Amino acid sequence: MATKVLKCKIKREKGYLYYLDKKGNVSKAQMARGKKKGGSPTVVVKAGIERDSGYLYFIDKQGDVSKAQMARGKKKKKAAKKVVKKKKVVKKKKVVKKKKVVKKKKTTKKKK
Numbered sequence: 001m002a003t004k005v006l007k008c009k010i011k012r013e014k015g016y017l018y019y020l021d022k023k024g025n026v027s028k029a030q031m032a033r034g035k036k037k038g039g040s041p042t043v044v045v046k047a048g049i050e051r052d053s054g055y056l057y058f059i060d061k062q063g064d065v066s067k068a069q070m071a072r073g074k075k076k077k078k079a080a081k082k083v084v085k086k087k088k089v090v091k092k093k094k095v096v097k098k099k100k101v102v103k104k105k106k107t108t109k110k111k112k
Helices: none
Strands: 003-006 016-020 026-030 042-045 055-059 065-069
Touching: 016 055
Parallel strands: none
Antiparallel strands: 003 065, 016 026, 026 042, 055 065
16 A cells, blocks of 8 residues: 655646656646647655655645555466366278179070
8 A cells, every 4th residue: 555755735737747756856747638748847846755666656636745565576376277188089990891792693595
């Protein structure tokens, strides 16, 4: 969860982005909308906050500066490999049909 670093009670104006700049001050800049470009930043509160590594600093809903620990370096759980059973291949036996051999009867004609 987040912990408050500095109570500023900043009143936010619509259309502006509030953030902590590199020097640790609370700044605001006009957001770009459509064809309009964003404005240059102006300092709202000179806070001079020194940042700790591994924390994310932001302006919360109450207008105060807060910090939250970043989620980094967690080991991912390995997905269990699915064991696939191989199907047995059954070879079909070829059925050989025997041809019927029909013997022709010899017909002998008796001559009279």
